[in-house]
Amino acid sequence: MWGSNARNAHPIFFHHALRGVNNGARMWTVDPRRTGTAKFADHWLGLNVGSDIALANGVAREIVASGLQNEEFIENSTTGYEDFVAFVEPWTLERTSEVTGVPVGAIRELAHAYATAGKAQICWTLGITEHHTGVDNVQSLCNLSLLTGHVGRWGSGLVPLRGQNNVQGGGDMGALPNKLTGFQDVEDNEVRAKFEAAWDCTIPPINGWNLTQMFEAMGRGEIRAVYCIGENPVDSEADATHARAMLEGLDTLVVQDVFMTRTAELADVVFPAALGWAESDGTATNSERRVQRVRAAVPPPGQARQEVDIINDLAAAMGDDDWGQPTPEELWDELRTVSPMHGGMSWARLEAEGGIQWPCPTEDHPGSQFLHGRLWERPVQGRPAPFSCVEDRPPLDVLTDEFPxxxxxxxxxxxxxxxxxxxxxxxxxxxxxxxxxxxxxxxxxxxxxxxxxxxxxxxxxxxxxxxxxxxxxxxxxxxxxxxxxxxxxxxxxxxxxxxxxxxxxxxxxxxxxxxxxxxxxxxxxxxxxx
Amino acid sequence: MPDLYFGAADEATAGERTAVAEAISGFGPVVIRESERLVHAGRSRTRERRHLLLPVLHSLQRASGWISPGGLDHACAELEVPPAEAYGVATFYHLFTHEPPTSADTVHVCDDVACRLFGSGKLIKDLRDNGHHVKASPCLGQCERGPAVLVQRTAGSDLTVTAVDGGSSTTTLAASEVAVAIDGANSTPSVTLSQAGSDQLRLLARVGVVDPSSLVDYRAHGGYEALAASLTMGPDRVIDEITAAGLSGRGGAAFPTGVKWRGVADQEGRPHHLVCNADESEPGTFKDRVVMEGDPFSVIEAMTVAGIAVGAEQGWLYIRGEYPVAAARLTHAISEAYAAGLLGADVASSGKRFEIHLRSGAGAYICGEETSLFNSIEGFRGEPRNKPPFPTTHGLFGEPTAINNVETLINVLPIVVMGGSAYAAAGTDRSPGTKLFCLSGRVVQPGTYEVEFGATLREIIDLAGGVPDGRELRAVMLGGAAGSFVGPESLDLPLTLEDTRAAGVSLGSGVIMVFDQDDDMVDSVRRIAEFFRDESCGQCVPCRVGTVRQEEVLVRLSSGSTIDEEQDLLQDLATVMKDASICGLGQTASGAVLSAIELGLLAGSKSGDGGSN
Amino acid sequence: MNETPVSVSTMVEFTLDDEVVKVPDGSTILDACRREGIETPTLCWAENLTPVNVCRVCVVEVEGSRVLVPSCSRAVEEGMVVATDSERVRTSRRMVYELLASSVEMDRADPEVHAWMEHYGARPERMGDRSEIATVAQPVKVQDDLYVRDYERCILCYKCVEACGDDAQHTYAIATAGRGFGAHISTEHDVSLPDSACVYCGNCIGVCPTGALAFKTEHDMREAGTWDESSQSVTTTVCPFCGVGCNLELHTQDERIVKVTSPADHSVTHGHLCIKGRFGWQHAHA
CATH class of the missing domain: 2.40.40.20 (Barwin-like endoglucanases)
Structure with missing residues (x-):
């Protein structure tokens, strides 16, 4: 468990982890705090905040220095190994200890335990991703799994624990600046052509902005209107004062939410929406890529409406009134025609099986318990997995005498x-x-x-x-x-x-x-x- | 292991911290803070230490006179045991208290079936009148010299106080004598055997003859010859001789010891354990106490022989918490044996390791049930486990375990020395050897007697001087509270395994408790029912509620209800307890009651106080 | 190459109520009964908990066994001969119900409990007048806004302890304390729930078969006389908090959520939730 307090943040996932511990699995926790999660662990390593890459590089070097790497896997399934070994060479146990604050012996033990385990998983949460080096942090952990072959096999792997109930599903549906539905690249001409044919529209061939970039664009005056659905940036953005100022400076702010949030209070128009999980029908995708049905149990209160209906009516008001009144199942079936990884997930199957893990391309496919199994095919199917040489870069908000x-x-x-x-x-x-x-x-x-x-x-x-x-x-x-x-x-x-x-x-x-x-x-x- | 929560308002006292540290010395706490950046803990460290919970609770009780919330929290933090679980364990035992003490000493007075015949009711009243903190207690295992008292002391050793020479109608224990004993911190001296020194004795030969504190004296009387012989023979031969001797368990179930040992010895790949069950708690039973007090080295030697035979390196001696004298003598004997190289990494230079850990119970009859005993040692509530699996494959810590009671184990010594077939020359074909019987109640000379299997009930009672003049034998409780009542018509029953089985009764733990024509049998039977109600662990429904309903029926019988009105209910209660309880406690809890009905002991009962003194 | 857990199961043949049947090795007698359509009462057994075999209501007769055996935890063995409806079995099952119902308030127990009691002709009243025999009657514990603990309804099935402990939550806030008829479910030193280790996952409530543990919403509605299970419906959906994807069963009455459970057979939750999933629904009616 690395940068994850699953005990608090993912309690039911942690039940499963503890079942493993009860059965004799060993658990190491890497976290600046000895969290509730860490208290269940055999060993807790309290690293300095933001020194995750240093620790991962140090662990990697120790694995290589001790000859514990999985040569066969590296040879057949990865690229960039020699460069990586040269890159992590300076990360001796002593230097790693100095940067991370973790004792030398503990780094060595972690490296050896991980490398020699029959099966091993690395689970992480926001302790890894909520850093200015978030992506690099993840890649530094991926390096460890590539070194040892702890990926692409049942019981081994990399487990990012999703913080929100359908953040995975949002990505599945294409709510990402660079992806269309089913994680298909916006910049891929063939992909775009497929969607343009299906949707009878033109899709811009360039990636969009992420949330931070959007706020920057608001600052530059390039974004003048925002339609904000189910997000509360006034409270959730770092440096909230700045975020509020940006939103207040817009020409138009439309907020669609189930509550009158502090963001909604700033809006020109508020669309009250039905609760996704209790007042609407649809699907959600969890951390293990399991698509499950969400069902309405109670009607939405007052003027609140189904989000699909709001969007349809908005489209009609904007002059495109042939969207019809699709049911959630009809929308889902349309999705299945353009997203291959969802292709086999009929509404009926989702009902009967209580959820299916993607990819599930055909109706006779059982779904996939884990990803990257292709890396164990010989010859390896598709692109080998690259090692990443990622630099240790401490947090940008540096400690000084004034802010110690x-x-x-x-x-x-x-x-x-x-x-x-x-x-x-x-x-x-x-x-x-x-x-x-x-x-x-x-x-x-x-x-x-x-x-x-x-x-x-x-x-x-x-x-x-x-x-x-x-x-x-x-x-x-x-x-x-x-x-x-x-x-x-x-x-x-x-x-x-x-x-x-x-x-x-x-x-x-x-x-x-x-x-x-x-x-x-x-x-x-x-x-x-x- | 877990993220425990400690909410006690008060912190542990310095004395409690010391007590906990002493109890876990050699292991240390679960959590190791190697530095502010590195902590080791985890499930395996927690599991390795859980068995320290019972000793820790004893230490806390001794340190403060109760299990205080602060003390318990501290112990739980050291051992990583959830406080709610530890509280559940602590409240399982009668000898742990959960309110601040009002007095330095708690005086437990036995008011069980034997002692109540000899004035325990009056003693309780007198002691209370004199300002003592008194608790009525189930059988304290001193039935030959009741009424018996256990003084539980804070910051000092517990005491056993009894009448010096019990049994006769003239001597009893006065409250003033208890006060004197407490002031002097003196337990009443061990009993003398009326058979002491007889050359007919096999098991009790050294009791009352050797100095129980002296290894030298023990060796001078044949001690450790059996260990030497067994090391020469090797484990296989030892088990063969035990099998040839036809030794069977003396705890009540009479399972062939050789078969049990072979079963454990044959298990591969996991550590084995040898457990000595010295939790002698069956009402009316005190024979093991006599052996442990009078000849403690024999128990240690027998465990060593047995442990090496079954391939165990760890031996566990679980003794009931109400036997302070025996526990002290065994503790001394164990340390002497270690010092002499007779225990430890290289037993008698044989290259074999064998260790003995002494564990004290804390007031729970059920812990004499073998799987409850395992749970108790392991630091859990002493609740029995469902069987199968059996201890032979899944015993202590889930590992292969041979568990025998004290009497069974000490039989091993003469078998190894004289050989199985020579041993089997005594007794009957199907019940070879000798048997210890606990004579109490209305006999002239109560006490422990060793007789060859085959002697009749009458002969054994006569050995104890028979029924005192002017009294007439009305009934005998045979085998203990879990056994049954027999009447005068059974006096010529030979007390062998085969004859008692044919007669539908059981030798049980060798109890022979005699009642006369004036004793209030309804009261005695009700007390037995009360005993089972109090001692049920509470785990399974048939026993937890069944023992309560059975006692309620007996209370109704003594206050006007007739046996005809209650017969159906009593029978149904007996059936469900016998058929559907998890363990032997519930399965036998109705035996004495039903046999009393059959003998007509509950019809025409008299009312009023049970004691005749 | 893609190693997945595969259990190779051999079959065991035995006699169940005079029929020769085959079941996978490792099956319990109860598993076999359910496979063969032989209905068997249970109280302390649950599919998402380790069997503790304490209630003894599922006992059956096994040839060669001196006593009855608990079907929930006894594995089937080759050649075993099992009777599930013998006179001995019926007597013990009836007595277990009579013993429980004479000491515990059973009115909110699962409906099937009452059906079984009728089936076996249980007459708890013959144990004596309630006012004159031992019962577990005691005041209800209401110590916070989420839970109610009504221990006069507790049959001591240990399920809540298991759900709080190693079988799910690993919080260990409650355990069995005391002994014999005085054995009861307790926090350490019987401190109130808010002062204990409890983290209000509600998994104890989820497994309680007799209504001894209840959601405060349900308790309050029962007290007010508005609780009406016949008008309730249950909708399965996905929890809105975190990314684990726990299935929630929303029990609704009059278009309001009145309690939340989770399906015991679902691979994500096995019936267990956290405080947010169990109680965080109230914003739906804010």
Whole structure:
């Protein structure tokens, strides 16, 4: 488990992982904090925030230096091995330890355990991706699986845990700047031709913008109108002040959501929508690429309408009124004609089988438990997998005397993202937002558990309650981000983004803690967090 | 292993921390903080330490006089046991308390079937009147000299206090004597055997003859000859001799010991265990205590012989928590044996490893059931497991295990020394050897007696001096509370496995408890029902609720209800407990009651106080 | 090359109620009964939990066995002769129901429990007047806005402990404490649920067969007399939180969600959810 607190963020996935542990699987956790997940592990390696690539490169070098690489797999299924070996050569155990803070022996043990295991998986979440090097971080982990052949086989592999229920499905459907439905390249002429024929329209032959690029375009005045569906950037974007200013500067903002979010409050027009999971029919795709049926259990309230209907009516209002009134199943069947990986997933099969994992090209295909099995075919089918030489690049929001503490954002078990949905139920284990700091830092700052303090970064400043946490690494702070109405963490989080993914570096901000005047900073009692 | 939550308001005291550290020394806590950036823990470290929970609970109880929330949290953090689970384990045992102590000592007074014949009710009242913190207790295994008292002390060893010479109608234990014993921290001296020194004795030959604290004296009386002989013979031959001797388990089930050992020895690929079941808790049973107090080295030697024979390197001696004197003597004997090279990595220079771990129970009859005993050692609630699988393949820690009680094991010594066929010359064809019987109740000289199989019930009672003058034998509880009542018409029954089986009764643990014409049998039978109700682990429905309903019927019988009205219900309760309970406790919980009905002991009962003193 | 788990199962032949049948090796007697269409009552068994064989209501008679055996956990052996409806079996099953129903409030138990009690002619009242015999009657525990624990309905089937522990949640907030008839489900030192390790996944409620553990929504509606299962419908959908894709069964009454469960046979959840999936639905009615 690398950069993943699945215990909180993916509890039911973690049940499966623990079943393996109960059966004798060994678990290593790499995370700056000894999380709930890490407490189940045989070994926890507490690396410095943002030093994941350094650790991965060090592990890779140790595997090669000890001759534990899978020569056959490397020879037949990968490219760039020699360059990669030369690239990671400087990452000796000592240097890796120096950069990551992890003891030499532990790096060696991790390398040997991973390389010699019969089966091994690397699971990660936002601890890997919410960095300005997010894509590089992922590639550095992929290198390890290529070195050892722990990929493309049942029980082995790379497991990115999706943070949202249908972020995978959004990608499946083509809600990506560079892909059409079914992960088909926008810039591929044949692909575009297929879709243009099916949809009777012209598709621009260039990739679109990701979210970060869109905000940049708003800043340049190149985007003047935004139609925002089911997203709350006012609360969720890093450097929220900037995001709000961009949205306020638009000519037109249309927001379609199930709640009057803080983004919706800025809109010129709000389309109230039915809840996807309880008031609509359709599908969702989970982390294991399993497409499952979503069904309406209750009618949408008030003026809220099905999103398909809203979009159809909008199309009609824009002058294209021949979209008809397709049922969700008819829409799905249309999708199957243009997306080969969904081709075999009839509505009836999804109903009967309780979900199917793509790719599933034909009706007699059972679906796919894992990907990349082709890498074990001899000769290998398709393009061999390339090693990536990725540089260690520390977080952009650097620590200085003025901002000496590293803040990372984390998730609580009972809350979800900006709390739009989860604030509506009364959780006995909810404790509200607090800034956890180490015992050593608390003493140095002269603050006590429960004290209100001022927390500042290069972007802004907010007031928070301190929670002193024994055994937290010195210099590390963490907080959740579920209560923007009371504690707007994104006033202070880093505005750095990964240019390759557009994801913000939520995991690494530089901050300072200042005591409030005595009267204002009275300690308040803090109830337990489970 | 898990992300546990510790919510106790108060932290562990310094004394509790020390107690926990001592109990887990040699293992250390689960979590190793190698540095602020590297922590080792995990499922395997947790599993390796779970068996320390019971010793840790004993340590906490001893340190503070209760299992405090802070102390329990600290222990749970060290062992990574969830506090709710540890609380579930702690509350399973009667000797652990969960409220702050009001007094340094808790005085447990036995009010079970034997002791209540000899004034335990009055003793309880007197002790309470004198300000002691008193709890009525199930059988304390001192039936030959009741009423018996166990003094559970904070920060000190527990004490056994009894009448010096029990059984007769003239001596009893006064509350003042208990107070004197507590002040002096003295247990009552071990009993003397009326057969002591007789050359007829095989199993009890050294009891009352050797100094139980002296390995030298033990060797001077033939000790460790069997181990030497067994090492020369080798494991296979030892098992062959045990088989040839026809030795069968003395705990009640009479399973052939040779078959059991062979089954364990034949298991390959996993560690084996040898467990000595010294959780002698069957009401009316005290013979193993007499052996452990009087001849502790024989138990250690027998375990060593057995362990090496079945290929075990780890031996576990599980002794009931109410036997402080025996536990102390065994602990001493184990350390002497280690010091003399008779235990450890190289037993008697044989190249074989054998270790013995002594574990104390904490007040739970059910832990005498072999799979409950395993769970208890492993740090779980002492709930029995469903069988199959059997201990031979899935025993302690799920590994192949030979488990024998004390009496069975000490038979191994003469068998190895004299050979199986010579051993089998005593007794009957189908019940070779000798048997220990626990005589209590209305006999002149209660105590432990060793007799050759084949002696009749009458002969054995006569050995104990018979029924006192002026009394008339009305019934005998044979085999323990899990056995049955027999009447005077059974006095000529030879007490062999085959004859008792043919008569539909059981030798059980060798209990012979005699009742006379004045004893209140309804009260005694009700007390037996109460015993099973209290000692049911609560796991399965037939036993958990069935034992309660059975006791309710018996209470109704003693307050006006007639046996005719209750017969059907009692029979149905007996049927479901016998047929559908998980373990022997539930399966035998109705035996004594049904036999009492058949003998007419519950008809024409008298009301009122059961004690005749 | 694509190694996937393949279980090669051989078949075992045995006699079940006078019929010779074959089942895959490793099947329990209960598995075999279900395959052969022999209905068998269970209380402590559930397909998503490890069998604990404590309720003893599924016992059957196996030739050569001194006592009855629990069909839920006893594996079929070659040549075994099993009777599921003998007089001994019927007596023990009836008695188990009588013992339970005389000490526990069973009115909210699954309907099939009542059907079986009728089938076996269980008459719990013959154990004596409720006011004069031991029962587990006690006040209901309402300690937060999500759960209700009503232990006078607890038959001590251990399912909640298993779901809280190694079989699913691994939180271990509850365990069996005490002994004998006094054995009960408890947190450490019986602290209230909000003060315990509980993380409110609700998996204990999901497996409770007698209504001892209930959602507060259900409890409140029952108290108000508005709970009406006959007018409820169940819709299966996918949880809106995180990317694991847990299936939710939304129980709705009068166009409102009243409780959430998950299908025990689904490969993602095996019937188990987290606090968000179990209780996070309330925004649908915000």
């Amino acid at each position: 503490l590293r803040l990372t954002t984390v998730r609580a078990l009972d809350s979800y993202n900006t709390g739009v949905q989860t604030e509506h139920y009364s959780s006995p284990i909810r404790t509200g937002e607090a800034l956890s700091i180490s015992t050593v830092d608390a003493v140095a700052l002269g603050v006590v558990d429960g004290e209100r303090v001022n927390v500042s970064s290069r972007r802004g400043s907010i007031t928070m309650t301190v929670e002193v946490e024994e055994h937290l690494a010195v210099g590390l702070c963490h907080t959740t981000f579920h209560f923007p109405e009371t504690t707007d963490i994104n006033q202070i989080t880093s505005d750095a983004v990964d240019p390759k993914s557009g994801t913000a570096e939520f995991k690494a901000a530089a901050i300072r803690i200042d005591r409030l005047p005595v009267a204002a900073g009275q300690p308040v009692s803090v109830s337990h967090s489970a």
